[in-house]
Each structure stands twice: as C-alpha cells, then as structure tokens.
Amino acid sequence: MQATLPTRRQGIGKMALREERAFWLFISPWLIGFLAFTGGPILASLGISFTEYSILSPPRFLGLENYRQLVEDDLFYKSVINTVYFVGVGVPLGLLLAFMMAIALNQKLRGQTWFRTIFYLPSVVSGIAVALLWGWLLNSDYGLINYMLSLVGIQGPQWLFSTTWVMPALILMSLWGVGGSMVVFLAGLQGIPEHLYEAAEIDGAGQWAKFWNVTIPMMSPVIFFNLVVTIIGAFQIFDQVYIMTNGRGGPANASLVYVLYLYRNGFEYFKMGYASALASVLFLIILGITIFQFAVARRWVYYEGGEPK
Amino acid sequence: MAATSKPINQAPAIGGQQRTPQQANVWQRKSVQRMVQGAVAYVFLIAGSICFLLPLLWMFSTSLKPDSEVFQFPPRFLPTHWDWNNYVLGWTALPFNTYLLNTCLVTFSNVLGNLISCSLPAYGFARLKARGSNILFMLVLATMMVPFQVTMIPIFILFSKIGWVNTLLPLTVPAWFGWPFSIFLLRQFFMSLPRELDDAARIDGCSYFRIYWNIILPLSKPALATIAIFGFIGNWNNFFGPLIYLRSQELYTLALGLNLFRGQYVTYYNQLMAVSLLALAPILIVFFFTQRTFIQGIALTGIKG
Numbered sequence: 097m098q099a100t101l102p103t104r105r106q107g108i109g110k111m112a113l114r115e116e117r118a119f120w121l122f123i124s125p126w127l128i129g130f131l132a133f134t135g136g137p138i139l140a141s142l143g144i145s146f147t148e149y150s151i152l153s154p155p156r157f158l159g160l161e162n163y164r165q166l167v168e169d170d171l172f173y174k175s176v177i178n179t180v181y182f183v184g185v186g187v188p189l190g191l192l193l194a195f196m197m198a199i200a201l202n203q204k205l206r207g208q209t210w211f212r213t214i215f216y217l218p219s220v221v222s223g224i225a226v227a228l229l230w231g232w233l234l235n236s237d238y239g240l241i242n243y244m245l246s247l248v249g250i251q252g253p254q255w256l257f258s259t260t261w262v263m264p265a266l267i268l269m270s271l272w273g274v275g276g277s278m279v280v281f282l283a284g285l286q287g288i289p290e291h292l293y294e295a296a297e298i299d300g301a302g303q304w305a306k307f308w309n310v311t312i313p314m315m316s317p318v319i320f321f322n323l324v325v326t327i328i329g330a331f332q333i334f335d336q337v338y339i340m341t342n343g344r345g346g347p348a349n350a351s352l353v354y355v356l357y358l359y360r361n362g363f364e365y366f367k368m369g370y371a372s373a374l375a376s377v378l379f380l381i382i383l384g385i386t387i388f389q390f391a392v393a394r395r396w397v398y399y400e401g402g403e404p405k
Numbered sequence: 406m407a408a409t410s411k412p413i414n415q416a417p418a419i420g421g422q423q424r425t426p427q428q429a430n431v432w433q434r435k436s437v438q439r440m441v442q443g444a445v446a447y448v449f450l451i452a453g454s455i456c457f458l459l460p461l462l463w464m465f466s467t468s469l470k471p472d473s474e475v476f477q478f479p480p481r482f483l484p485t486h487w488d489w490n491n492y493v494l495g496w497t498a499l500p501f502n503t504y505l506l507n508t509c510l511v512t513f514s515n516v517l518g519n520l521i522s523c524s525l526p527a528y529g530f531a532r533l534k535a536r537g538s539n540i541l542f543m544l545v546l547a548t549m550m551v552p553f554q555v556t557m558i559p560i561f562i563l564f565s566k567i568g569w570v571n572t573l574l575p576l577t578v579p580a581w582f583g584w585p586f587s588i589f590l591l592r593q594f595f596m597s598l599p600r601e602l603d604d605a606a607r608i609d610g611c612s613y614f615r616i617y618w619n620i621i622l623p624l625s626k627p628a629l630a631t632i633a634i635f636g637f638i639g640n641w642n643n644f645f646g647p648l649i650y651l652r653s654q655e656l657y658t659l660a661l662g663l664n665l666f667r668g669q670y671v672t673y674y675n676q677l678m679a680v681s682l683l684a685l686a687p688i689l690i691v692f693f694f695t696q697r698t699f700i701q702g703i704a705l706t707g708i709k710g
Contacts (some may be wrong), residue, residue: 197449
C-alpha cells in the first residue's frame, strides 16, 4: 500500500506518510472496537440468523427458516405493536412536554436554574432504582398515584397488572425523564438571535406569529435531533419493563416490548439464531426510521445557511 | 411554509374575537404582555416542579417509614418517626458492599477507558490528514445509532467462547475500544481549538502524540469532563450488560443487587426505597457538583448534532 504512494516531492511525501501512519495509530482503538464489537457482530448476527444455534451445540444452517417463523410468530407482532405504541404515544407526548417546559424556562425568570435542575434531575437518575420507585408509585392499592387520583374521585386502575394500563404506566414513567430533551431544546431556544424577534415585531408580528414564524423554523434542526434520538432510544426500552413486570412483560404479554422478546429468545430459551433474526430486524427498523427521518427532514427542517454538509 | 404568506400583523392573536380599541391597547402594551406571560410560565413551572420532585420525595419518605406505616391508606406523607434503621437493614440484607465495589470497579475502569480510547481517535479525526479518513468518520457517525441489542448476540457468543461469561471482563474490556458518541463529541471539540498551536509545536519538533498529550488534552478539560460524567452515569446505571453476563452473586453490580433484593423482599418497600436511594446517592452527588458541565455537555451534543 505504502509503496504505491506518489513520491514526486520526496520531503512532503514523507511527511504526509508519517501523518497518515500516525492517523491509523491514533484511530486504532476505535477501529479494533468497530471490527470486534460493532461491524463484525452486525454481519455475524446476520449470519447466525440463518442458523439454529444454542452455543452448546454447533450451529445448524436453516436458510430463511427463522425469518419464516418470525412472520408467523404472534408474539413477534405483539412485541412490535407494544413497542410502536410506546414510541408512537410516548415520544410525541414527551417531546411536547419537553418543548413546553423549555419555552417556559426561556422566559428569563427568576429561579430559572432551580427549575432547570429540578426538571433535569429525573432523567439523570434513570435506571433500576427509578424503575423500582415507579413500581411503588404505581402500586394499585398503596401507590401515591392512585391515592392522588382518589382525591379527585377517580378510582385508579391496576396499572402494572392491567393489560390496558400497563403501557400507559410505562409511558407515564418515561415522561418523568424528559429533562434531557428539555435541556437540548432550551439550549436551542437560547441560541435564536434576538434580532430575528425584533425584526418580526417591527413587521407587526404578535406572540403567535413570532412563535410560528421565528421560533419553530429556527428550532426545527433541534426538534429533528431530539426526534431521532428519542425515537431510537424509545425503541430500545427494556430495563424499566424488565424490572416492573418481573422480567415477564405481563400481564398476558401486554407489555412485551421488542427488546424483551429478543432477550427472552436469546438468554432464556438460548435460541441464538432466532434472537439474531430479531436483532437483524431491529437493526433494519432503526436504519429505516433514521433514513426516513432524514429524507423527510429536507421538507421541514430549516438550516440557517443552507443544508448541512 | 404556508404560514408565512398569512398577514402577520393581527396581533394580539390570543383569542380571535374583536376587542374595543382601548382593551386592545392595554393588552398590547409590552409590559402587561410580559407580566401575563411570566405569570403563566410560573404557574406551569411550579406545577411541573411539584410533579417532578414528588416521586423522589415520596421515595425518601417511604424509605424512612416504619413497617407498620408503609401500607397505610390513605398514606402519610411523613412518617411518624424517621426510621433510619431501614437503610442499615436493607443494605446488610444482601452483600451490597460487594455490589458497590463491583460497580465502582466497572464504572471507573470504563470511564478511564473511554477517556483514553475516545480521545485518541478523536484527535486523529480532528487533526491528521489521511486517505479514507472521511469515510471512516462517516462510519463513526453511522454506528452512533446502532443499539447495543443489535450486536449483543454475537458478542455474547464471542465472550462465551473465550470463557469470559460470568467475569467482569465483558463489562469492562469493550470500553477501552472507543465509543462513537464520545469520539464524535471530542472530535468536534478538538476542531474548535486553534490549529496554530499544533503548527507551532510541529515546527518545534513535537511528535503528534506530544501535541495530543501536552496541548490538546489540557485544553479539552471541559469536553473530557462531559465524557467522564456521561460515562459515569451510564455505567453506574447499566443493567442489561450485567444481567446477561453475570451469574455468581459475588460479581453482581448494584443494579443486579437491587433487582435481587426486589425479588427476595417483595413487601419491604421501605427498605427497598432505602437501598435504591443509597444506590442513587453517588449519581445525585455527582450531578449536584457537576451540573453546569453536565447541562452544557448535553446541550452541546444536541446543538452540534
């Protein structure tokens, strides 16, 4: 490789060569990581998805059998529907809430930092402890949420033990963690130059007009960013469901989300081939969503100074 | 953008109905508008804060309740006396000290590994010219979005073939081989540093590594701090990895320990909340001390993206 480098001007060529060698050395940790833990496994996953494999015995080639089973698997559809429910309801609600909070915070009020801290805190403490906390809050007999509902005369549902309410319960919990999106929105709002609003006012724009014609277009890249990130994140929901439903995704699979089903096949049934087929489909879904979003973004995302490179 | 073609001088657009000119005048005055807007924002923010804080306060209150008050209905917001003993009982019911030690081990190793293995490639991508570097960087960006679950089956098979299952190695070794998100963040930061510094150092005969180590890294403390804090929180909270790889209880991390406790002491909500709070404590402490870096960091990732 290196011998074929053009060496017309010896000195510069040598320098460039050294720089190039340094580049490969510097990126080598990532390159090894990419081959061993990302790129390689994605291909391997595809390969394994054509086999029956339990790790203990050698893999047996099945062709497309796993995918054929997938198409007929009711639980696969169930898990897709549950996940789409979580993403489709939870993400828009969460982003709307985060956006409203960011706008309220951006009014430059006294105590802004305090409010920001309070809103942001729950998104940081996510994890098992929080899932356990929500399991307790959502307890149908002694939980705080049903108690609050009873104060206004509503008989709270059985939440985690109700096929109807288990997904709304998980969405409710996810809304508690919208602080991350809010901070990103807030930074975006603070980055909108004041002179745009002044110019709009001179043109006689009122609050709504300023909001629709200045804030929204200027914020569209940030909204887009948050949309991509939260949708992809929401598709991977697992920890909360695993903890709150005892690893079952119950009741009656009403909260069986995609990754939980993937986990179950791989690490409870040790059907590595079938789990890999599920993983490959997940990869395609996420890839598809991302490509779709970028394609649609051309129509509604406004980039100051033209398209991003 | 159909909205732009509409005449936009029909302020104030709140409510469509006609107003007498005088009313409109008062309404239109800027100070009044500000005040109303401020008041609405305050009501919203205060109501929101209560909703956001209540779960954590409830957690704290439950953790201090004596057994007899946990299942009282209607619930008491404050316990009659504060039973701090729940913390001791919960923590010693299972070997939580061991879990804490394992969590610290994994977390600190991964933070350190991330800092080193992400800053090196980030410097390469930000500063060094080489054929193919753009394509490789595109690959970094593309893999930012690949979820862990997509690759976990082959990685699990790999680790089980080399006998790493039920050790801490699968949870620590990968962190030493770069993480696309951090590489991206650091590369963006390095690009913002003036290149003249490098050039001057090159003329003085500095090697690339010395430039990276003695010039770039010291100037990048804020970005490195962001990476470290993100890494700390992410690893401390990690559940999926330990769930897959760890079998023996003496290797458990806090996340698995909490799950185990939940399974064994189903009805001891006071102790469960107590140990959960203890497990969260380091994150809360780090958060309060590094809030500024943290929020700037997350904002940075959003805006640059």
